[in-house]
Amino acid sequence: MEKEFIKNISPEEGLQLIKKNEDNENFIILDVRTPDEFQDSRIGDAVNCDIFDYDFKEKLEKLDKEKVYMVYCRVGNRSQAAVSVMKNTGFKKIYHLKDGILEWEKSIGSPGLPML
Secondary structure (H helix, E strand, O other), X not given: OOOOEEEEEOHHHHHHHHHHOOOOOOEEEEEOOOHHHHHHOOOOOOEEOXXXXXXXXXXXXXXXXXXXXXXXXXXXXXXXXXXXXXXXXXXXEEEEEOOHHHHHHHHOOOOXXXXX
């Protein structure tokens, strides 16, 4: 059985992770912001799962816990909370974009454009 891990990563590490997993269907970018924020901008082909939704935990339960997730929000607070819930729900491999999409935009550029 593979050991679980959670790793905080920088935007640069996130970009490398995305490039490395470009064709990996087991790599999921998870945006835990609101749908409005998600509509405005997102990283790559992220999936939206709003942490403020009353059924957030139930939505997480429907995701494959064996896949690898890169989780982010605006500045890192909501995603840190989401990572905690994910860990307690049995997810094994989580990368946390520790400073969120705002830091990504400063370091990498516009997230809405293809980055690869």
